[in-house]
Amino acid sequence: MRFDLTRIIDWVPKGSRVLDLGCGDGEFLAQLEATRDATTLGIELETANITEAASKGIAVVQQDMDRGLSNFPNQSFDVVVMAHALQVLHRPHAVLADMVRIGREAIITFPNFGHWRCRLHLGLLGRMPVSRVLPFDWYDTPNIHFCTVKDFEALCEELDIKILDHDIVSGPGTNVLKSLAPNLFGSTAIYRVCKK
Amino acid sequence: MQTANSVGLVTPRIERFEEPFVLASGDVLPGYELIVETYGTLNNAGNNAVLICHALSGNHHAAGRHSAEDRKPGWWDNLIGPGKPIDTNRFFVVSLNNLGGCDGSTGPNNINPASGSQWGPDFPEVVVEDWVNSQRALANRLGITRWAVVIGGSLGGMQALHWAVHYPDEVANCAVLAAAPRLTAQNIAFNEIARHAITSDPEWFDGYYGRQKKAPVRGLALARMVGHLTYMSAEGMTDKFGRERRHVDENHDDQVFEVESYLRHQGAQFSTRFDANTYLLMTRALDNFDIAADTDGDLCSALAPIRARMLIVSFSSDWRFSPSRSREMVDALINTGKTVSYAEIETDGGHDAFLLNDTQYLELMRAWLNRVQLDAL
Numbered sequence: 259m260r261f262d263l264t265r266i267i268d269w270v271p272k273g274s275r276v277l278d279l280g281c282g283d284g285e286f287l288a289q290l291e292a293t294r295d296a297t298t299l300g301i302e303l304e305t306a307n308i309t310e311a312a313s314k315g316i317a318v319v320q321q322d323m324d325r326g327l328s329n330f331p332n333q334s335f336d337v338v339v340m341a342h343a344l345q346v347l348h349r350p351h352a353v354l355a356d357m358v359r360i361g362r363e364a365i366i367t368f369p370n371f372g373h374w375r376c377r378l379h380l381g382l383l384g385r386m387p388v389s390r391v392l393p394f395d396w397y398d399t400p401n402i403h404f405c406t407v408k409d410f411e412a413l414c415e416e417l418d419i420k421i422l423d424h425d426i427v428s429g430p431g432t433n434v435l436k437s438l439a440p441n442l443f444g445s446t447a448i449y450r451v452c453k454k
Numbered sequence: 455m456q457t458a459n460s461v462g463l464v465t466p467r468i469e470r471f472e473e474p475f476v477l478a479s480g481d482v483l484p485g486y487e488l489i490v491e492t493y494g495t496l497n498n499a500g501n502n503a504v505l506i507c508h509a510l511s512g513n514h515h516a517a518g519r520h521s522a523e524d525r526k527p528g529w530w531d532n533l534i535g536p537g538k539p540i541d542t543n544r545f546f547v548v549s550l551n552n553l554g555g556c557d558g559s560t561g562p563n564n565i566n567p568a569s570g571s572q573w574g575p576d577f578p579e580v581v582v583e584d585w586v587n588s589q590r591a592l593a594n595r596l597g598i599t600r601w602a603v604v605i606g607g608s609l610g611g612m613q614a615l616h617w618a619v620h621y622p623d624e625v626a627n628c629a630v631l632a633a634a635p636r637l638t639a640q641n642i643a644f645n646e647i648a649r650h651a652i653t654s655d656p657e658w659f660d661g662y663y664g665r666q667k668k669a670p671v672r673g674l675a676l677a678r679m680v681g682h683l684t685y686m687s688a689e690g691m692t693d694k695f696g697r698e699r700r701h702v703d704e705n706h707d708d709q710v711f712e713v714e715s716y717l718r719h720q721g722a723q724f725s726t727r728f729d730a731n732t733y734l735l736m737t738r739a740l741d742n743f744d745i746a747a748d749t750d751g752d753l754c755s756a757l758a759p760i761r762a763r764m765l766i767v768s769f770s771s772d773w774r775f776s777p778s779r780s781r782e783m784v785d786a787l788i789n790t791g792k793t794v795s796y797a798e799i800e801t802d803g804g805h806d807a808f809l810l811n812d813t814q815y816l817e818l819m820r821a822w823l824n825r826v827q828l829d830a831l
Binding site: 299308309311314315320329331 | 763784785788789791793794795796797798799800814817818821822824825
């Protein structure tokens, strides 16, 4: 499982009802059911992923969150998770607002565009960043809405969203720089938020 | 021909129910028969049973062959068998011809014991609720108190949904494929065209064609041609037929479009195998089905009693029961906090896709059915 998901498992209270937006193959939800006694539902675009999730016993509904989440009632889940999907959305602010409407809490992870490699690419090389985490050229990428940690926090403020917890994490390997300046050296930002 | 993953040769049997059967309409059938096929073995706990609900023109013969010479296997042989998605090594599969059918269960072709002559058009109106209730009597007969899975496509999906809503403790898992919570006006209109084709045939005789030793075969063929057309997609038809032509027969130079020849063949074949009164009865059952009829049209309230783990599947090119109709059910299930999986399968197969071999579809069915927990029942 991806490191950002491993990190946020602890943020999900035992016995929660969890909705995962863009749940992929359902691995994270399967982990939540196994270790956190969670009741889960995923939404996902790819049929192959839905099948993979079904083979793990995870219920997934095919849905495009860019078309809205109005079919989910207010406060119908304890936790709504969206991992590494914010940057591919057409209207990330609308989805974010829906997440705190649907869930008592929301957990979001996204690639930190303030990472030093990104800054280096853009600031010194004058090119849009391409990295291991973001391996696409600018013209051919699903990632259309990048933000930095500061941008995200500003949007939360605008949407009346309270930040309960946040962290910046990186892949495996110990690096003293990551712990000193996560904002600059951490590759993935993770936030736990709720409605103000 | 017997293949490795086929249920092989199967023999249908008749289950007779002597007690009077009260229909939703209030009419009473003085006992009835259901023709049934089963595949696999019911386990000791009696918790591995799968009910197959058939669609408009389906019947009990869902898998295997009746004789080695049979050209075609049962209508859902691609899904049912050892090692197939509905795995007969694991499940005990029950398939029947619905009440009012023409393939061996009590229907318009049978003799009305009260009059001593064929029921014909006087066979009482039968609705989805009646089918489910008769299937329930069959379950009782077979020693099944709770289905591991109730599954069906189209009109079969409506029966599966009715089961899950009205007998929530008797359905552990429910798969509703290419279906809808109720028909649209357009859908009812197609059925009416089909019925009109039949009832305007000169050999319809107000439905008493049996007494004349006749049958409205032209009307029935036309009904089937219209119906069949609506079960296919434009892309699928372009793929299958294009604008190709073929000779009408070996003795003539006349040519027709492939699609003409195909529809004529389908119509002609159907008109000899199917009963016109049954066709009317089945299409009316379709038209009348509305899972939210008792809840003022509110689908969320209607589906609220469901306890089964649900699977809803739609097919992208199905315009007769379009994906948006499946989404209505999915949204209501989400709204009421049910366990639901949903996928729209990308296919040219149209409404008929639930019967066809699409890899994504079959893999999804396999994955979902594999996770049916027998021990948890």
